[in-house]
Structures are given as C-alpha cells and as structure tokens.
Amino acid sequence: MIWKLALNGLQRNRRDYLILFTGMIISVAVFYMFLTMALNKEFITQNSVINHIQLVFAVGAALLSIITFFYLFYTNSFLLSLRKKEFGLYELIGAKKHQLKRVFLIETLTLTAFALAAGFVLGIAFSRMVSVLLMNQLNVEFTEFKAVYLSAVFWTVAYFLLASLVASAINSAKLAKASIINLLQAAVQNDFIPEKPKKAAWLPILLGFAFLSIGYASLFFMEILRFVGLFAAPVMTTLGTYLLFCSLLPVIIRKWKSRNRANLKGINAFTLSQLSFRLNDLKWVLATIAMLIALSAGAIAGGFAFKNNAVTFIDEERLYDATLYNPGTAEEEILKSLPLAEELSYHFKMNDQFIYYAEEELLAAPPLIVDWIDYQQKRPTPLPEKLEIDEAGYSILPDEWMTALETINPAFATTRTARIVPLETFEKTGGEEISIVLARTDKFQNYVPEWQELDRLQLSAFEQLPVGFDPAVDELPSKYAQFKRQYAFASGTFFMGFFLGLAFLTMLASILMFKILSGAGNDIRRYDSLRKLGVCQERLSASLSKEILIVFLFPAVLGLLHVLVGMRIFTFVMNDPYYRLWVSLLIFLAIYGGYYFFTVYLYRKLVLPKA
Incomplete structure (x- = not known):
C-alpha cells in the first residue's frame, strides 16, 4: 500500500x-x-x-x-x-x-x-x-x-x-x-494586503537602499577596500536585496494600482490585484531568484573575463613571443614563416660566477622592457660611462638593464651575476658562446601552433645547455609554456563558470516556474468567472502574460544590476572584467526568456477556460 x-x-x-x-x-x-x-x-x-x-x-x-x-x-x-x-x-x-x-x-x-x-x-x-x-x-x-x-x-x-x-x-x-x-x-490562504502602508514600512525601504548602496560602493572600490570589500559587498548586497523585495515591491504594486489611468485600462485592475494577492508569497522567492541570477550570470561573465585575462596578462608580462637558444635551421624556418614585428639576436658566455654580454651588441639593439612603475613599454636608456661599484668590486647595473637582461636570457638570468663588458673583452672571455634570438608578432595567440613547435624543437637545445634541464620534469622557460599553464587554468575557470551559471539558471528558473504554476489551481475559478462575464480569451491571455512577465521581470532587473556592478570585484585581479559581458547576458536572456514563455504556455493550459 x-x-x-x-x-x-x-x-x-x-x-x-x-x-x-x-x-x-x-x-x-x-x-x-x-x-x-x-x-x-x-x-x-x-x-x-x-x-x-x-x-x-x-x-x-x-x-x-x-x-x-x-x-x-x-x-x-x-x-x-x-x-x-x-x-x-x-x-x-x-x-x-x-x-x-x-x-x-x-x-x-x-x-x-x-x-x-x-x-x-x-x-x-x-x-x-x-x-x-x-x-x-x-x-x-x-x-x-x-x-x-x-x-x-x-x-x-x-x-x-x-x-x-x-x-x-x-x-x-x-x-x-x-x-x-x-x-x-x-491550502487555505489569507493574503491580506493593507490599503495604505504604515509609516514604519518606509524604514525597511530606506535600510534596503542604504545596505544596497554600501554593497555597491564596496564592489566599486574593491581595489581599495580589498578584504573589507570582499566581506561587505556580498553581505550588504544580499541584505539590501531582501529588504527591498519585502518592503518596496508591495509599495510599487500599490502605487501602480492607485493610478486610475493604468488601473482602469482593460483588465489591469484584475492583473494588479492578482499580483497583490500573491505578493506575500512571492517576495521572498523573488529576492532569492535575484541573488541567484547575479550568481549565475556573474559566473558565466567571470569565466569569459578570466579566459581573456590569461592572454592579455601573458602579453604584458612577456613582451617577446619566442626566446630561442642556439636556434637551428628548423627554428629559423618557422620564424621566417611568421609575420614578425621584431627579431633580435644576442650572444653570451658564462663561467661558474658570471654571465658576460657584449656591450656594443646590447646598445645596438636594446630589447623592449616594461616599466613596472607606469606599466609602459620602452627601451632601456643607454648605459652610463661609469657604473657604480659594489663592495666586491663589481659593476652595478641599472634596474632597467637588469630587467632587459632578464628579458633577453630568462633561463640563466637568476643563476649567475650578469656583467656587460666591451666586445673586445667579451671575445677574450673563455667559455662556450651561446646565441639567443628574441622574436615577437602582433598577436601571440594567433600563432600558438608555431610557438608550440618551437618549444618542441628547443627541448633538444636545452638538453645541451649547462642549466640542468630535465625534459621529463622541467618545463621550458618560454612564453608558450607559461601561456599554456595560465590558459589551461583560465579555460578550466571558464568552463566551471559557464556550467555553474547554466546549473544556477536552470535551478532558479525552475523554482520560479514551479512557484507560479503552483498557484494555478486557485486562479482557475477567477479566470472562469471573467470569461462568464464576457471578457474575451485574448484579454485573459494578455493579462496572464503580463502578470507572469512582471513576476519574471523584477528579479531579472535587480539581478542583472548586481552583475553589472558586481563585476567590479575582479578589477584588481584582471585587466578587463567586463570582457564579452554581452554574451553572458544573451545566454541568460535566452534561458530565462525560454522559461518565461514555457511558463506562460503551461499556465494558459491550466487556467484559461476553453473557448
């Protein structure tokens, strides 16, 4: 049984x-x-x-x-x-x-x-x-x-x-x-809505706006507030959302009903009364839906932004797309096939203590570097005639040239002290001479297969270098290797955000749809009464569509506003948090709109009397 x-x-x-x-x-x-x-x-x-x-x-x-x-x-x-x-x-x-x-x-x-x-x-x-x-x-x-x-x-x-x-x-x-x-x-319901709001009802409305303003301010100034903002933004925004839906939403419907021009048009009085009757049952759900909309659309938008940030960040950190050690014929052929914006060639020698560079070679073609104060690209200024000497008696290179040598020689930049010497001294210095080629294009991500092939060819070159490189364990110090790590993480974040957003959207829309349809049984007799009074089927259908549209619209507007402001939370960790935000909004509108039309379709079948 x-x-x-x-x-x-x-x-x-x-x-x-x-x-x-x-x-x-x-x-x-x-x-x-x-x-x-x-x-x-x-x-x-x-x-x-x-x-x-x-x-x-x-x-x-x-x-x-x-x-x-x-x-x-x-x-x-x-x-x-x-x-x-x-x-x-x-x-x-x-x-x-x-x-x-x-x-x-x-x-x-x-x-x-x-x-x-x-x-x-x-x-x-x-x-x-x-x-x-x-x-x-x-x-x-x-x-x-x-x-x-x-x-x-x-x-x-x-x-x-x-x-x-x-x-x-x-x-x-x-x-x-x-x-x-x-x-x-x-099943007995008694949703009593007072005709006039009490004076005390305005207090939660003001508090709702105040909390929401604090939450938005925390998001907008997230780069300054940091950890305080990370705590204040979600707490205040959530409190503000629930207070506004519970206190302001009844006032909006009541004011709308009080406008005779809108209330007396068609059967708007019936539509707005339907909303008022159901308001106490809907307001908590709508506030929750608004927060879930912000989470879902924000998750999708954040995925797009993180993926784009992996490309822009690597371009800012590594200005040259390829750094080749002792390049062979195969590497040179690949470089010839690329539309290079710049190609530079250098040489260095090293012993147990120092790495030596030829001064004339560096000054003839200084590489691009990033000024980490104003984040602008530039060439290092020429070396002064006399360099400062440290306690051990060695020349101290300016910061710009230290950055330039790290750009030229990323594999050995931190292993030994760098010395820039005249060409004559460089030629007399003992040790194996190693050549380096720097190359860059206008769009690194457009030639990923070529950079991947260059890395594969460089594996054999690195095995011959005195750097202790093990291809089974170590990765090349190349831009492509760094890009692959960052882009893999960003791609995983993108898919996580996209599918989390999809799951959240489906769950929130099904909750809202279920909540609306669960009240269909009580509405059947009301729509049947209107039909018997002579209201045509088209007006009943239009009233139903408008009622459900308002229910769907309120949380969508506030939820999307949360997303537009909330993406500011990523300003201090990524370059463009609003990258392709419109795609995320279109995905949301497609799914959310689909649930709206399906809800209207089912509600009509359940509620409207047959013609």
Whole structure:
C-alpha cells in the first residue's frame, strides 16, 4: 500500500515533479562532469597541463553541491507544502505518521533516481564536450581520458542520495509535528494586503537602499577596500536585496494600482490585484531568484573575463613571443614563416660566477622592457660611462638593464651575476658562446601552433645547455609554456563558470516556474468567472502574460544590476572584467526568456477556460 500511494502521488503530481526534474538533471550532469575532470587520476597524471585546472573543477563541484542542497531542500519543502492536505486526508482515514514519511521518502528517492539516470547521460556528453574543447583550445592531445569514470559516478550518486535523504528527513519531521487540522487547512490562504502602508514600512525601504548602496560602493572600490570589500559587498548586497523585495515591491504594486489611468485600462485592475494577492508569497522567492541570477550570470561573465585575462596578462608580462637558444635551421624556418614585428639576436658566455654580454651588441639593439612603475613599454636608456661599484668590486647595473637582461636570457638570468663588458673583452672571455634570438608578432595567440613547435624543437637545445634541464620534469622557460599553464587554468575557470551559471539558471528558473504554476489551481475559478462575464480569451491571455512577465521581470532587473556592478570585484585581479559581458547576458536572456514563455504556455493550459 505504501508503494502504491507513493506511485499514485508521483503520477498525480507529475507536472510539478517534471518542472523540478529539469533543474535536478542539469545539476547532476554538471556535478558529474566536474568530478570526472577533478578525480580522473590516470587522465591527470598523463596530461601535466590538467594539473593546473584540477583544483578549479574541484572547487566548482563544492560550490555546486552547496547550491544544489538548498535547491533540493527548498523544492522538497515546497512539494510537501502543496500536498499537506492530501497527507492530512490519508491520516484522517487511518494512516500513521511513519507511513506518510515513508511515502514521501519513496517519492523523493524515486525522483532522485530518475534524475541521476538522465543526468549521467547528459553529464557524460558534457564531459566529452569539455575535453574536446580543452584539447582544441590548448592544442594538445589528451590521453587516458574517460568520460565514464566510476569514481565520479559513485560520488555523484552518494551525494545526491544523501542530500535527498537529509532534505526529506528534515521536511518529514515537519510533517510529523503537524496536526491533522493544520494539514487539512494548509491550502487555505489569507493574503491580506493593507490599503495604505504604515509609516514604519518606509524604514525597511530606506535600510534596503542604504545596505544596497554600501554593497555597491564596496564592489566599486574593491581595489581599495580589498578584504573589507570582499566581506561587505556580498553581505550588504544580499541584505539590501531582501529588504527591498519585502518592503518596496508591495509599495510599487500599490502605487501602480492607485493610478486610475493604468488601473482602469482593460483588465489591469484584475492583473494588479492578482499580483497583490500573491505578493506575500512571492517576495521572498523573488529576492532569492535575484541573488541567484547575479550568481549565475556573474559566473558565466567571470569565466569569459578570466579566459581573456590569461592572454592579455601573458602579453604584458612577456613582451617577446619566442626566446630561442642556439636556434637551428628548423627554428629559423618557422620564424621566417611568421609575420614578425621584431627579431633580435644576442650572444653570451658564462663561467661558474658570471654571465658576460657584449656591450656594443646590447646598445645596438636594446630589447623592449616594461616599466613596472607606469606599466609602459620602452627601451632601456643607454648605459652610463661609469657604473657604480659594489663592495666586491663589481659593476652595478641599472634596474632597467637588469630587467632587459632578464628579458633577453630568462633561463640563466637568476643563476649567475650578469656583467656587460666591451666586445673586445667579451671575445677574450673563455667559455662556450651561446646565441639567443628574441622574436615577437602582433598577436601571440594567433600563432600558438608555431610557438608550440618551437618549444618542441628547443627541448633538444636545452638538453645541451649547462642549466640542468630535465625534459621529463622541467618545463621550458618560454612564453608558450607559461601561456599554456595560465590558459589551461583560465579555460578550466571558464568552463566551471559557464556550467555553474547554466546549473544556477536552470535551478532558479525552475523554482520560479514551479512557484507560479503552483498557484494555478486557485486562479482557475477567477479566470472562469471573467470569461462568464464576457471578457474575451485574448484579454485573459494578455493579462496572464503580463502578470507572469512582471513576476519574471523584477528579479531579472535587480539581478542583472548586481552583475553589472558586481563585476567590479575582479578589477584588481584582471585587466578587463567586463570582457564579452554581452554574451553572458544573451545566454541568460535566452534561458530565462525560454522559461518565461514555457511558463506562460503551461499556465494558459491550466487556467484559461476553453473557448
């Protein structure tokens, strides 16, 4: 009998479960994909570049697990609230509390099992897609990658089953404490909205604006406030959002209703009354949706910005795209095939103490350097005729020329003291003479395959240099090697942000959609009454669309405002935090708008009387 009641409950409430089912599927898929990239040991050990992004996907899985738990808890609680009257009837005819808890638990675990099955299929597709995109972006071939990874499957199943059990247990405990009378009267609503706001109602509105202003100011001046801003911005912004939705939203609807020109047009009075009637039930949800919109759109935007920052940062830190030691014919042929903006050639010799450079060669073609005071590119000024002498009797080079020698010779710059000597002295100095070629183009990222091939050719050259280089362990001190590390980390951050944003968007939209559709039963008689009074189907449909649009619009506007201001939080760690923000906004509008139109479609089918 318990199983029969549970299955009947699933069948009877399949529409509500299906709406929330979509959010859980996306959550399972993304969670599994993150774990596959973070736990795949053979994949990580065989591909050194993945070591840099393993932590990114682990952090993404942790963040998603937190949000998903609250999503499961909220949806589980709300489903229970809709079925309290049903459970009360079961108890009235003799069912025990522990039997009702078992029915609810079976329904929850059945839904979770179906979500896991569908989520694994989608998660495997996500994992395969991300691995292919990473290979293409990094121009590498991954080995030992497994889209179906048993460890990730196990932990995904364990987490979602545990989260569902905990959420079900907490809500079942509330069910057990409720009396039969409370359960039977759970569907009775009394949303009283006062005609005139009390004077004290303006205090939370002012506090909401004050908290939101402090939060926005903390975000805007994040580079100055640093740790204080990191704490103040999310706390104050969240408090301000909830206060404004709980206090200002009723005032806006009330003022709108008081305007006769708007209120008396068509059936706007009915539409606004619908909003007012439902306002107390919606305001907390809308505030939560606004914060989730900020998190989801911000996660996607942050991913784009981090990925772009990897390219711009490497160009600022390493001005020359290639540094070649003793280049051979193969390296020279690749350089000839590139549209070089500059190519410089130098030589050096070294012994146990010093690295020697020819002064005439350096002065004839000084390299570009970055002035770390004003961050401008320039050439070092000519060397003074007389250099300062240190306590050991050696010449002290100016800071600009120390930076220039680090640019010319990154592999040996910190191993020995540099000495710039006249060409005649340089030629008489003993030791092997090593040549260096610096080359740069206008766009480093446009020629990644060429830089990769030059690094491969340089491996044999480095094995001959007295630098203790082990190709099995060490990486070349090249711009491409540094770029590969940073770009791999940035790419992992991009995919983490994108899929976190996708999961958040799906969950928040399904919550809002479910919340709206759950009130359809009470609206059927109202729309039916209007139809009997002679209101045409088109006006009823337009009123319904407008009502749902306002509900969707309020959290979207404030949430996107949070994103526009909130991206300032990254100003002190990246060059352009607003890079391709419009793409993130379009993705959000496409998903959020799709849920709006689907909600309107389902609501019309449920509420509007048939013509």
